[in-house]
Amino acid sequence: MIKIKVLFVCTGNTCRSIMAEALFKKILEEAGEKYKYIETMSAGTAAIDGGLVSGNTIRVMKEEDIDISKYKSKRLTYSMIKEADLIFTMTRYHKDFVLSMAPEAKEKVHMLKGFAGDNDKTDILDPFGYSDEIYRKSSKEIKTALEKAFDKIKKGN
Structure with missing residues (x-):
């Protein structure tokens, strides 16, 4: 089966994009084996490789029964953009940043709420x-945007 890689992008990869990745993984797990072909990753436009996730993020994800305490931040790279089949950004700035790094990625880069x-x-x-x-x-x-986006992905849009 062909794998689909979904990349979530924010600024520091310590709050929004890691929450999006963790929440989307949970959505995929709950959806069952049928969606094991979808892989996730996240990165930040100004992230420090190996940085710690925000304590607030860890606590709020724990409330969702998700443990991200061992996660380390990653800085966005061209190879991540190239590897991804679908890229969700948290803001217009992040979308523009991705496109400035890889203009050829235009068709696969979306603001998360816009795609949803x-x-x-x-x-x-x-x-x-x-x-x-x-x-x-x-x-x-x-989470609300991800649920809508996942419905769209399931329908093949």
């Missing part, structure tokens, strides 16, 4: 530096 059917100009809330409550809000926003 929401306004393509809508960014995902950046919780960095705020309380767990803001992280929960961002996580919920991401």
Whole structure:
């Protein structure tokens, strides 16, 4: 079976993109064996390779029964963009950044909320530096968009 690689991109790869990757993995697991062909990865436009995930992110993901405490951040590379079949960015800035690195990736780069059917100009809330409550809000926003995006992926769109 052909593998599909989905890449999530934010700034530091310590909050939004790692939440998106973790939540999407959970959605795929819950969907069953049929979707094992979809692989996930995440990275940040300004991430420090090997950096720690935000403590807030770890706590909020634990509330979803997801353990990301051992995850290390990754800086976005051209090879990641090239490898990915579908790239979801958290903001317009991230989308533009990806396209500045790889203009040929235009057809596979989408703002997550835009792909999910929401306004393509809508960014995902950046919780960095705020309380767990803001992280929960961002996580919920991401999860809702991912569920809609997954429905679209299942239909082959």
